[in-house]
Amino acid sequence: MSGEQGVSFDPKEHQHLRYNPLRDSWVLVSAHRMKRPWAGQVEKPPEEHIPKYDPKNPLCPRNTRANGQVNPDYDSTFLFENDFPALQPDAPDPGEDQHPLFQTRAARGICKVMCFHPWSDVTLPLMKMQEIVKVVEKWVEILEELGATYPWVQIFENKGAMMGCSNPHPHCQVWASNFLPNEPALSDRCQRNYYQKHGEPLLLEYARQEAERKVWRAHTQPFHFH
Structure with missing residues (x-):
């Protein structure tokens, strides 16, 4: 069934399927629905005050983490092994004698945490240019080092409690694995x-x-x- 005669297609007004070349799939786009009235929940920005230094924050300089290790008195970036890693380099192999509906494979890797700055009340947009450059240079160093061993290295940052960030201190996660995740x-x-x-x-x-x-x-x- 064809569309309305004499009407020119406008992607902002007419629903359509849009191709995603990185997934070889089609996505329904209905941009015109953004005009509908909204009476749903609207999240308020957090009003909590984050101090520059918190003696109880395990990511701050000189503080003790959950595993008993004490952070150095760092003044720039600080990289360390994740105390609760999702991947470990020496996990055992599940083996191959499995039912096809209940397959498992070996998953090995390394998880690290990288602090961007010694202060807890700053984020990347608030940091000085030279401080941001040091963060990026450290990212490059990590990618080169772990990429020589693992086929996949992912550096990511969770922003806000809703997204799973468990600590307000400016930091990111580094995951290196012996496999490519589904989407990549x-x-x-x-x-x-x-x-x-x-x-x-x-x-x-x-x-x-x-x-x-x-x-x-x-x-x-x-x-x-x-």
């Missing part, structure tokens, strides 16, 4: 297939096409004078 594995497969078919890296071609389309829109949109 799917993305890797899609990118390889695209390159084999078109001879161009998917993400580079996407960025090029997006830039060209923005330029085209800028030249085709009418000017409005007020």
